[in-house]
Amino acid sequence: AQKVTQAQTEISVVEKEDVTLDCVYETRDTTYYLFWYKQPPSGELVFLIRRNSFDEQNEISGRYSWNFQKSTSSFNFTITASQVVDSAVYFCALSEGSSGTYKYIFGTGTRLKVLA
Amino acid sequence: NAGVTQTPKFQVLKTGQSMTLQCAQDMNHEYMSWYRQDPGMGLRLIHYSVGAGITDQGEVPNGYNVSRSTTEDFPLRLLSAAPSQTSVYFCASRPGTETYYGYTFGSGTRLTVV
16 A cells, blocks of 8 residues: 655754655555655645656755655655745655556645744 | 636635635646645545546545546536535646656635535
């Protein structure tokens, strides 16, 4: 069965601190995709990144980086030198290559508060 | 670029009333879906559509109907509103059914049923 766990409900950091958001997933498929979405206070969810199960290379985009480890079934998201604008709810999601219902499983989200 | 447009942004209903949440996308996406977001529960799939004329149920479909007469539009109907349907509703689309696509989300509808 699919499952995505974001154990951190809420994290508060002071601006310029680094912060890592954890995501642990469960799947029986060998082909799957992992995603991160950002939901700022305005409410709209924004796609950040996709990773497929065959690519374990870490990804870096500016202050954002993602660490995908199949051995621990984790896809963690790190923000370096956090800024107030990073305050948002962040969702991790999983979709399976063989899913007959074409749907994602979303985690419950982690609320990040960056304090000035 | 409009993307996914949802209306209304806010709505208050009385128990037993019906209403339709509108969703339209201008990206020619095949796949559209409706999610509800509740505190501590993430996003849960209500209904989805893989193309015009084709719809199917997600994990929480009870109390909701959908239709897909065109590629662009995917309205969600609440048949007889209940307080348990108080939630934030998101419409989302993606280019196709392949599971590697990311979603484009609408801005959401905050619904309160009293």
